[in-house]
Amino acid sequence: MTDFLVKRDDLRECRIAESEAPELEPGQALLRVDTFGLTANNVTYAVMGEAMSYWDFFPAEDGWGRVPMWGFAEVERSEAEGVEPGTRLYGYLPPSSHLVVRPADADERGFVDASPHRAPLPSAYHRYLASATDPFYRPDTEEVQMLLRPLFFTSFLIDDQLDDEGLASRGPVLISSASSKTAIAAAFLLAQREGVELVSLTSPRSAEFVEGLGIYGRTVLYDAIDSLEAGPATYVDISGDGEVRRAVHEHYGDDLAHSMAVGLTHWEELGAGGEGELPGPSPTLFFAPDRVTKRSEDWGAAGLETRVADAWHPFCEWTSGWLDVIPGRGFEAVQRAYLDVLEGRVEPKRAHVLTL
Ligand SMILES: NC(=O)c1ccc[n+]([C@@H]2O[C@H](COP(=O)([O-])OP(=O)(O)OC[C@H]3O[C@@H](n4cnc5c(N)ncnc54)[C@H](OP(=O)(O)O)[C@@H]3O)[C@@H](O)[C@H]2O)c1
Numbered sequence: 001m002t003d004f005l006v007k008r009d010d011l012r013e014c015r016i017a018e019s020e021a022p023e024l025e026p027g028q029a030l031l032r033v034d035t036f037g038l039t040a041n042n043v044t045y046a047v048m049g050e051a052m053s054y055w056d057f058f059p060a061e062d063g064w065g066r067v068p069m070w071g072f073a074e075v076e077r078s079e080a081e082g083v084e085p086g087t088r089l090y091g092y093l094p095p096s097s098h099l100v101v102r103p104a105d106a107d108e109r110g111f112v113d114a115s116p117h118r119a120p121l122p123s124a125y126h127r128y129l130a131s132a133t134d135p136f137y138r139p140d141t142e143e144v145q146m147l148l149r150p151l152f153f154t155s156f157l158i159d160d161q162l163d164d165e166g167l168a169s170r171g172p173v174l175i176s177s178a179s180s181k182t183a184i185a186a187a188f189l190l191a192q193r194e195g196v197e198l199v200s201l202t203s204p205r206s207a208e209f210v211e212g213l214g215i216y217g218r219t220v221l222y223d224a225i226d227s228l229e230a231g232p233a234t235y236v237d238i239s240g241d242g243e244v245r246r247a248v249h250e251h252y253g254d255d256l257a258h259s260m261a262v263g264l265t266h267w268e269e270l271g272a273g274g275e276g277e278l279p280g281p282s283p284t285l286f287f288a289p290d291r292v293t294k295r296s297e298d299w300g301a302a303g304l305e306t307r308v309a310d311a312w313h314p315f316c317e318w319t320s321g322w323l324d325v326i327p328g329r330g331f332e333a334v335q336r337a338y339l340d341v342l343e344g345r346v347e348p349k350r351a352h353v354l355t356l
Contacts, residue, residue, distance in 0.1 A: 002356055004095035004334050005064040008055060011046050011342060016331045017061070022100055029078040031089065031099045031128075036071030037146035038334075038352040039181055040265040043067075043342050047267045056121060058094035066094040067338070071146045072131070073099065082106035090137065090145065091128035095334060097356050101128070109133050124289035135309040143325045144316050147351045148181055152315060155185030156308050157291040158236060158262065163193065170257050171232030172197040174248060177239040177265040178216060179206035179348035186236065187215045188315055199228065201244065209348050213322065225251050232257050237283065240264025242273030249278040256280035265344070324350045331356065 001021055007013035024030055046067045049055040058066040075087045080103040089110060093099060104114035110130040118126055131137040136149060162168040168190060175183045178200030190196050200216035211219045220228060225247040232255050235248045240263055249256060261283040264270055295304045324347075328337050337352040339345075346352070 002097040002331075003060060003066055004331065004338070004356055005060055006046055006067055006338070008049060008063055008065045011043075012339065014335055014338060015064075017064075021098065024077060024079045024100065026079050027081075028100055028102050029080045029083045030076045031073040031093075031101060032076040033093050033096055033099060033356065034072045034074060035142070035146060035353055035355045036069035036093055036095065037143070037148075038069060038337050038341055038354055039147060039151070040177075040263070040341060040344075041151060041182065042069055043267065043338075044264055046342075047264060053121060057092065057118060057125065058096070058099070059117060066096060068125075069093050069095055070150045072142060073128075078103075080106065080111075083111060088131040089128040090131060090134060090149075092125045095338075095354075095356055103128075122289040124292045135305065136312055141316055143327075143353045144319055144323065146353055147323075147325070148185065148316070148319065149312070151182040152185045152312055153292075153308055154262070154286075154288040155182055155189060156311055157288055157295065158186045158260070158286065159189035159193075160295065161260075161286075161291060162190065162234065162236075162258075165258070167234045167258050168193055169195050170234065171255070172199045172217075172228075173234045173236060174199045174201055174220075174228075175216075175236045175238060176201040176222075176241065176244050176248075177263065178202040178210050178219070180238050180263065180265055181351065182263060183236075183238045184213060184215070185315060187213075188318065189311065191215045199233075201225065201239075201248075206348050222247070231255055235259045237261050238263040239266045239269075241266035241269040242271055243269060244273075245283065246273035246278060249280045253279040259283040260286045262286045322349050326350055326352050328352055328354045 001019045003017045005015050005017050045054040049065055055065040057068050060066045071093050073089050075085050078085055083103045083106050101113040102115045103111035105112050110128045112126045179202050187198050198216045200210045200219045202210050207219055222244050233252050234257050259281050334354050
């Protein structure tokens, strides 16, 4: 087995680890990790590894972590009932050659990993979906599924919540790190709603790309937030940049209807923006698995999945007009891609799809 490991207290240090293939216990299965996508979202899993227990999904040796990825795997061996070797699956995977799982609730749609160490972690990450019955799956869009599916799911829920709470039409919706795939997917969905005014907040290097997408009404650089008109607005924060957050809150003050803390692509600027209370509403953490639980209760798990899948296919088609997938294979390629994403060196139209 091969694992790509990251030092938990210094995310810039990484290495490869080799080990013997494990013996399976009754009830376990061995997945061969095929390919996974890598974007800033995965770096956020590492940044929040301790605080939000992301290191606990795929334990590694002391002081090291396996950064969670989304991708495809195949069942290589199985001692679990109802899980057949050769089954292709989509799900949450380590950057490793293999993963041992303990399948439960196995049927033609896949299974959940009931390994005891995963029990305290959010259940939204435990499901492995069999491609043969998955409503999202199309063989010719595997790369886009690995890269954008988890982000799109989040964006669907952001769009849904903003609409549900009447925020989509209460003044402009400002989205930071507007060039990120999560922001783009949210803007793609919001732009289809009547009367929504979308403002992209981004850096100079991403501005031309963001404008070219044609989904935001207006593009504003981070240092020009003051140029926006006063009045009610909603902030969807994907950068996590403390200075940008303060600028938005100070500009709109109590007119800010909602401040949604979604991401932290600017992970080194989390603490920027100084101490002291922010004017306007307190930022509220948006955690997709919580919203999945709510909408699964409202619509049923299958109802939610059908709605997201229906919205997904047109988005997936649209991205083929601009998304540039960079394939990579082997430790060197994974390390280079990981460090490039960590340091923000990847052009926004590009994204990595990797095999260890
Ligand atoms: N809360 C949730 O449940 C949830 C779910 C899914 C995703 N998210 C979060 O959404 C965020 C976006 O993820 P993604 O995968 O969509 O991102 P992505 O497409 O990889 O984002 C790329 C963009 O992020 C900014 N960026 C990335 N790395 C940077 C760095 N080191 N320094 C400065 N800027 C950097 C740049 O945007 P600009 O130039 O425009 O700033 C860049 O164009 C992540 O933080 C992710 O964790 C949250």
